[in-house]
Amino acid sequence: xxxxxxxxxxxxxxEPRAFGDERGFFMESWNERTFAxxxxxxxxxxxxxxxxxxxxxxGLHYQIGSAQQGKLVRVTRGRVxxxxxxxxxxxxxxxxxxxxxxxxxxxxxxxxxPGFAHGFVxxxxxxxxxxxxxxxxxxxxxxxxxxxxxxxxxxWPLDGLTPTLSPKxxxxxxxxxxxxxx
Numbered sequence: 001x002x003x004x005x006x007x008x009x010x011x012x013x014x015e016p017r018a019f020g021d022e023r024g025f026f027m028e029s030w031n032e033r034t035f036a037x038x039x040x041x042x043x044x045x046x047x048x049x050x051x052x053x054x055x056x057x058x059g060l061h062y063q064i065g066s067a068q069q070g071k072l073v074r075v076t077r078g079r080v081x082x083x084x085x086x087x088x089x090x091x092x093x094x095x096x097x098x099x100x101x102x103x104x105x106x107x108x109x110x111x112x113x114p115g116f117a118h119g120f121v122x123x124x125x126x127x128x129x130x131x132x133x134x135x136x137x138x139x140x141x142x143x144x145x146x147x148x149x150x151x152x153x154x155x156w157p158l159d160g161l162t163p164t165l166s167p168k169x170x171x172x173x174x175x176x177x178x179x180x181x182x
Contacts, residue, residue: 001014001015001016001017001034001038002014002015002017003015003038006098006100007093007098008084008086008091008093008096008098009091009092009093010111010113010115011084011086011098011110011111011112011113011116012038012039012040012110012111013100013108013109013110014038014108014109014110014111015106015107015108015109016028016029016107016109018107027107029074029109030044030072030132035111040072040111042070042072042111042132042134043134044072044132044133044134045133045134045135045136046132046133046135046136046137047130047131047132047133048130048131048133049128049129049130050128050129051126051127051128051129052122052126052127052129053122053125053126053127053164054122054123054124054125054127054161055121055122055158055161055162055163055164056121056122056163056164057119057120057121057122057147057156057163057164057165057169058119058120058121058166058169059083059117059118059119059120059144059147059169060083060085060117060118060119060144060145060146060147060172061117061118061119061142061143061144062087062115062116062117062118062142062143062144062145062181063135063137063138063141063142063143064141064143064179064181065141066141067135067136067138067141068114068115068135068141068181069114069133069134069135070111070112070113070114070133070134070135071110071111071112071118071131071132071133071134072109072110072111072112072131072132073102073109073110073112073118073120073129073130073131074102074107074108074109074110074129074130074131075102075103075104075127075128075129075130076104076128076130077104077126077127077128078103078104078122078123078124078125078126078127078128079101079102079103079104079105079122079123079124079127080101080102080103080120080121080122080123080127080129081099081100081101081120081121081123081156081157082099082100082101082102082110082118082119082120083097083098083099083118083119083120083154083156084097084098084099084110084112084116084117084118085097085116085117085118085145085152085154086115086116087115087116087117087145087178087180087181088115088116088180088181088182089180089181089182090182091115094180095151095152095175097152097153097154099154099155099156101123102120103123104128114134114135115181117144117145117178119147121156121157121158121163123157143178143179144168144169144172144173144178145172145173145174145175145178146172146173146174146175147163147165147169147172149174149175151174151175151176152175
């Protein structure tokens with residue numbers, strides 16, 4: 001696999017090796033030994049799957065305290081613009097974001113270590129988004145940051161589209177008011 005550093009410590013774009021022929025393709029989406037050799041030493045406890053119509057924006061979500069989550073994300077059908085925001089106060093990239101197009105076609109994955117807010121917008125109908133988590137979902141530890149906070153300045157590729165948000169995401173606090181991590 002090809003591992004691409006993103007300019008934000010720990011946040012990695014991954015291009016797995018796929019073996020294809022006239023029947024389709026085969027690839028490993030997770031192999032503990034292979035990923036550990038690349039510096040991703042994660043124990044996953046929960047897998048999640050969402051399907052969304054074009055223009056659905058989910059995020060920016062994270063968990064605090066002992067329930068912080070690392071996530072390995074990928075798309076099996078459709079396309080997303082996937083974003084991670086560094087919320088680690090001690091990081092030189094605190095408050096910076098990185099975004100990447102991930103799709104069923106390009107088969108890219110993104111490793112988002114604990115300490116980041118995460119979100120994505122779907123660029124096609126019926127997009128299937130999968131992610132592995134290093135800790136369980138914990139409602140009492142869940143937090144969010146407003147998806148379009150001008151302080152962060154995420155350049156979402158909306159092409160004039162108004163995103164579809166959950167009420168919770170629409171009411172998320174601004175970055176300045178969000179609970180960040182040590």
